[in-house]
Amino acid sequence: xxxxxxxxxxxxxxxxxEWDGIEELxxxxxxxxxxxxxxxIVWGVVYVILYPAWPLVDKATEGVLGWSSRGELAExxxxxxxARATVREELARIPIERLPENSELFGQAVAGGRSAFQVxxxxxxxxxxxxxxxxxYPNLNDDDWLWGGDLKxxxxxxxxxxxxxxxEDTRTSLMPPFEGAFEPARLDGLVSHVLSLSGKGASNGTGxxxxxxxxxxxxxxxxxxxxxxxxxxxxxAIWLYGSSREQVRDQILNPKMGRMPHWSERLDxxxxxxxxxxxxxxxxxxxxxxxxxxxxVEVDEEP
Numbered sequence: 001x002x003x004x005x006x007x008x009x010x011x012x013x014x015x016x017x018e019w020d021g022i023e024e025l026x027x028x029x030x031x032x033x034x035x036x037x038x039x040x041i042v043w044g045v046v047y048v049i050l051y052p053a054w055p056l057v058d059k060a061t062e063g064v065l066g067w068s069s070r071g072e073l074a075e076x077x078x079x080x081x082x083a084r085a086t087v088r089e090e091l092a093r094i095p096i097e098r099l100p101e102n103s104e105l106f107g108q109a110v111a112g113g114r115s116a117f118q119v120x121x122x123x124x125x126x127x128x129x130x131x132x133x134x135x136x137y138p139n140l141n142d143d144d145w146l147w148g149g150d151l152k153x154x155x156x157x158x159x160x161x162x163x164x165x166x167x168e169d170t171r172t173s174l175m176p177p178f179e180g181a182f183e184p185a186r187l188d189g190l191v192s193h194v195l196s197l198s199g200k201g202a203s204n205g206t207g208x209x210x211x212x213x214x215x216x217x218x219x220x221x222x223x224x225x226x227x228x229x230x231x232x233x234x235x236x237a238i239w240l241y242g243s244s245r246e247q248v249r250d251q252i253l254n255p256k257m258g259r260m261p262h263w264s265e266r267l268d269x270x271x272x273x274x275x276x277x278x279x280x281x282x283x284x285x286x287x288x289x290x291x292x293x294x295x296x297v298e299v300d301e302e303p
Contacts, residue, residue, distance in 0.1 A: 113278025143284035161262030173230030197223035
């Protein structure tokens with residue numbers, strides 16, 4: 001049985017525990033501490049009554065106030081969805097070539113397009129849209145465009161794709177393979193001339209003649225390309241499949257021609273418009289001259 005006694009120096013009763021001459025005193029808790037404890041108990045009881053507290057099988061007790069974190073989240077999401085719906089309605093109404101005139105709406109379109117790009121486009125073009133020369137995915141940050149780099153041209157490409165099977169209006173270009181068409185020495189001359197167009201080599205008479213006879217009809221006499229045909233420029237420093245002699249030779253003999261899916265069946269028109277705005281904003285976007293020259297073009301009131 002515990003041996004309790006009064007500690008003479010303090011006048012406090014001991015609890016009866018002793019170890020190595022040391023005894024534990026039964027000192028009362030401070031009043032402020034006790035009142036704090038009582039208040040926390042009262043607060044806990046009130047909280048249980050007012051708010052969800054006790055977990056049940058498929059939900060928690062609701063509380064007399066009817067508040068829940070799920071409900072609050074639903075309200076906040078509803079506000080965000082409404083704001084997003086308003087932006088989408090505005091985007092649906094405005095012609096895409098007029099979009100840059102509304103800086104606030106354009107910024108919202110770019111933000112939405114950035115998210116859509118990461119989901120649908122980054123797998124090929126990369127998260128930063130830098131593409132891959134090894135795989136033949138174009139860099140979307142530069143100002144080199146096969147089919148045009150204004151907002152309307154980019155939107156058209158997204159809607160119809162490039163060489164997309166079964167799509168009547170898809171972007172299509174065809175470079176014939178020249179495997180076996182030239183003797184090795186003449187082929188080397190053509191490669192040298194193609195490289196010379198961008199300052200990477202020296203031209204030669206054989207290459208000039210072969211180029212004019214076989215390539216200039218699409219790529220242009222000076223290698224300026226042709227967007228109507230989707231023929232790339234050859235007189236700049238941007239190469240889709242590489243600029244080494246071997247890579248240029250391979251492209252002449254057995255040309256690579258990539259594909260891009262059409263997104264009209266997978267994405268709604270507003271999302272495609274936002275994607276177009278994002279790609280256009282990356283740094284290589286071009287102005288849509290027709291609209292700038294015709295200020296009478298009006299914004300449709302109906303989407």
